[in-house]
Amino acid sequence: xxxxxxxxxxxxxxxxxxxxxxxxxxxxxxxxxxxxxxxxxxxxxxxxxxxxxxxxxxxxxxxxxxxxxxxxxxxxxxxxxxxxxxxxxxxxxxxxxxxxxxxxxxxxxxxxxxxxxxxxxxxxxxxxxxxxxxxxxxxxxxxxxxxxxxxxxxxxxxxxxxxxxxxxxxxxxxxxxxxxxxxxxxxxxxxxxxxxxxxxxxx
Numbered sequence: 001x002x003x004x005x006x007x008x009x010x011x012x013x014x015x016x017x018x019x020x021x022x023x024x025x026x027x028x029x030x031x032x033x034x035x036x037x038x039x040x041x042x043x044x045x046x047x048x049x050x051x052x053x054x055x056x057x058x059x060x061x062x063x064x065x066x067x068x069x070x071x072x073x074x075x076x077x078x079x080x081x082x083x084x085x086x087x088x089x090x091x092x093x094x095x096x097x098x099x100x101x102x103x104x105x106x107x108x109x110x111x112x113x114x115x116x117x118x119x120x121x122x123x124x125x126x127x128x129x130x131x132x133x134x135x136x137x138x139x140x141x142x143x144x145x146x147x148x149x150x151x152x153x154x155x156x157x158x159x160x161x162x163x164x165x166x167x168x169x170x171x172x173x174x175x176x177x178x179x180x181x182x183x184x185x186x187x188x189x190x191x192x193x194x195x196x197x198x199x200x201x202x203x
Contacts, residue, residue, distance in 0.1 A: 002180060007106055011099035018093060025056055025090055032081040035061035038094060043111035046131045051103040053111060054094040058082025075146065086146075089194055095134045107183040108133025109171040116164060127171040130178070135190040137170040143193050 015022075026037045039057040042050050059077045078086065085091040098104040104111070111132035120127075142148065142163065152158035174182070 003105060003183070004102075006180065006183070007099050010106055011096040015096050015100070018096075021090070022093060025085065025093070028081050029057055029079075029085075033060060033079045042113065043132070044114055044117045044128065045103060045111055046128065048117075048125075048128050050114065051098070051111075053104070054097055056082075056085055056091040056094055058085050058091045089190075092134055099134065103131075105131040105133045107135055107174075107186050109136050109174065110139055110167075116160070119160065119164070120168070124168050126175065127168060130175060135186060136174050137186065138167040140186070140189050140193050141170060142167065 029035075029037050035057055037057060039055045039059070040052045041055070043053045045051045058079060059075075059082060060079060082091070095104060099106055108131050109127045117128075145163065148163065149155040149158060174186075
């Protein structure tokens with residue numbers, strides 16, 4: 001109950017305070033490329049129930065049909081404005097609405113698409129026992145995930161065999177340590193990592 005109260009207060013106040021930024025970003029997206037301002041994608045949430053995650057649109061319309069993973073620092077599917085939104089994590093801001101609605105928490109395992117959740121082992125599915133979040137240890141450690149995948153000749157294979165297993169271990173670490181103090185630490189680490197591109201510590 002304490003975590004939910006913190007989520008409601010933080011997301012509500014956050015949306016109010018950043019409303020001018022949300023407006024500016026919305027205008028930039030509208031003026032720079034065709035398509036809607038927001039992007040919705042089905043993700044697997046608490047107890048395996050799907051929900052629509054909200055993001056600012058950073059790709060050209062229809063790009064998700066060419067693959068679910070973003071590869072490289074300059075993926076050609078990403079719009080010029082979208083590049084900067086991704087770099088500074090501004091594309092994630094609409095997820096505060098998901099938090100306010102109760103689909104997500106500020107801190108928790110990042111929700112995956114069904115395609116990859118279907119590959120989870122029985123032990124891995126413990127990460128679905130808590131509400132997914134906007135940020136977590138894995139988000140910080142894999143701050144430069146796009147570049148990591150770009151270095152591989154088979155990005156999806158690398159993601160499934162190397163990146164995803166480590167993400168799941170970091171998710172389990174969060175579950176073992178979860179609590180308000182841990183959430184505050186991760187929020188601070190996330191803000192720090194946005195301005196320190198090579199930050200990948202989760203200690």
